[in-house]
Amino acid sequence: MEQVAYNRSYDEHEELINSVYRAFKDRCEELPEETQTKRRLRRLIFSTIKEQTKSHADRFVLYHFFNDFFKAVETNDQEALAVLKRIIKDEKNY
Secondary structure, rough: OOOOOHOOOHHHHHHHHHHHHHHHHHHHHEEEEHHHOOOHHHHHHHHHHHHHHHOHHHHHHHHHHHHHHHHHHOEEEEEEHHHHHHHHOOOOOO
């Protein structure tokens, strides 16, 4: 992941990110595992963000956070994942 992700400050948005992440996880669990493709998961997080927030500023932060998160998972960037997982307080390995 680019150094940019580390410079972005998500700390002040931690509560918002956590609430959307929990809603996303709940919705993910409803999907059969064989249908959990990258594309479908990205669509699911974007629809979850739209449902959970009204502010464009909040959506902007969330879109960037989850974009960074998905990039870190796809590239197996463990350093970036460690930083992002601390924010969402998730110990799961990706």
